[in-house]
Amino acid sequence: MELSTTEFIEKYAVKRTGTNSLKWDALDQRYGDPDLIAMWVADMEFKVPEAVTTALTERVNHGVYGYSYTPDSYYEAYFAWQEKRHNIKLEKDWLRFDTGVVNSIYGLVNTFTKPQDAVLILTPVYYPFHNAVLDNHRQLVTSELVNDDGHYTIDFKDIEAKIVANKVKLLIQCSPHNPVGRVWTEAELKQLLAICQRHHVLVISDEIHQDIIIGKKPFVSALNVAHGRYRNNLIVVTAPSKTFNLAAMLNSHVIIPSDELRQRYDTFHKQINQTEVSVLGQVAAEAAYRAGGEWLDQLLNVVRSNYEYLRTELVAKVPAIKVADLEGTYLAWLDLRAVVPADLTKEFIQDECHLAVDFGQWFSKNDAGFVRLNLATEPKYVHAAVANIINSLAKINETRAISAAE
Ligand SMILES: Cc1ncc(COP(=O)(O)O)c(C=O)c1O
Incomplete structure (x- = not known):
């Protein structure tokens, strides 16, 4: 109703x-x-x-929280949501699970860069992006968004110059952008992704706010830009936590379409992370994607x-x-x-x-x-x-x- x-x-x-x-x-x-x-x-x-409360209650009433795996029904619900809401077609192989998007960004910085490597972020931006770079002893490079009376745009020239000058290895992008509220257009994303590809800068696209669309512009995932042309230079992180108020349920997604990047991710994570999935987090998310x-x-x-x-x-x-x-x-x-x-x-x-x-x-x-x-x-x-x-x-x-x- x-x-x-x-x-x-x-x-x-x-x-x-x-x-x-x-x-x-x-x-x-x-x-x-x-x-x-x-x-x-x-x-x-x-x-x-x-529906989330009902699913959790049923699971809690069962009373056992032993080691669990992600059922096919989870992938179905999540993929159907992504396709229906955002026209994103995902593949099971691309997906890895984590306990939060910030956690993933820290892990990705460690996987794909070395100490002192330069990492670029577009400021003002969600402060854990800064911390993920600085806490891991990488060099923080920032490009300020251009503020035109409360409407923000990307300074592509500045970005390209800074990438070249600092030999940037990784860009962490926020889409939609916290805190300036932009939903980036496909044209903007294409320009950004093209610059990164040209200079061999890997892109992490944090799309955790993808479902919170307030204005008229549609959300475009970096995965879909130019019919997927940049997928092999891209890792997307998402979670149901903003969309459905589930942050402390500790269930999030890392999407890696490139076989080579996924292999590097798996090799690195084998050394530091043996966590199974969060069973309650996945019960909650599946119900939310299905019925929320x-x-x-x-x-x-x-x-x-x-x-x-x-x-x-x-x-x-x-x-x-x-x-x-x-x-x-x-x-x-x-x-x-x-x-x-x-x-x-x-x-x-x-x-x-x-x-x-x-x-x-x-x-x-x-x-x-x-x-x-x-x-x-x-x-x-x-x-x-x-x-x-x-x-x-x-x-x-x-x-x-x-x-x-x-
Ligand atoms: C851009 C962005 N990424 C990540 C997060 C936090 O994600 P998580 O709780 O999954 O670590 C937030 C929370 O506000 C956010 O705004």
Whole structure:
């Protein structure tokens, strides 16, 4: 049954405090204030689709969690989802499982580069990309996306120059892009992949946000660019964790179409990773891929309406705040630099607005003054966040006006 946005929220929204939730229960530890509204880390205040809860309950009621393998039914459900939603045709041989996309990126950096090799990322970008390079003692090379009034594009010339100058070996790409909200077009991806192929730069495409499409542009997987022309120079990582709020279920995918790259991956991983699959993670994901489509469509409507509210209110009341276009992901990216000095953003957001957010400088050293807000939540939190920003700015301006008059 199709639910309206209000009905979806009534049915699925849930209070998360008291569940060891990183987002809500670690506020004091992470931000030094337990009473902030948690709009940071990318998970949601919504329960998973009912079919997922039913499948997990049945499995839990069986009561045994011995070593398991991935059944054919899992591949069927996942492949059907990929084909129906994204026109991606996968093959069983290409697929490897992991306990999370970040974990995979760390593993891939180790598999395909050596210490001190240069790895390129397009900033601002999800901060574990930076960490995966730096923690493994590789050289971090960044190319800033071009920000045109909240619409971001890729600086291809800069990328090619940096690849050549630094002898870059690997590019880690985010598609759709966290935090700037871009869904890259096939033309953009083709240009990027062609540059990488020309200079023998392997590409990891992190497509974890592929199902969170908010605007009109369709998601295009790197696997499908130019009818698959770049597949042999490509590894795609995905998971059901963003789509269906399953992050702690620790089940993710590494897709490697190239026989040669897959062999290198297998050889390396044999040395360090003997983990079997996460049985509950796969039970949950299979049920979600099979029966979670309607739930996802309704969730996306909630995110769209939260984003519309945020953007409309801020444009009307504080037009100097720039809200980036949200084509994909459920993460809004705000540029506050015109209203708050960049070095005071933290004080403003936490002490005045009472919000826990991801700060811009976590994503790029150049982006102090930006904040990322998670919109996969109940509208009441988005409304409160927007009201707190507007009212706190009004208060600051009032104080300034009074002191100017004195
Ligand atoms: C681009 C991107 N990759 C990976 C992750 C995390 O994936 P996982 O929990 O599977 O490690 C996130 C979470 O926000 C993300 O935004």
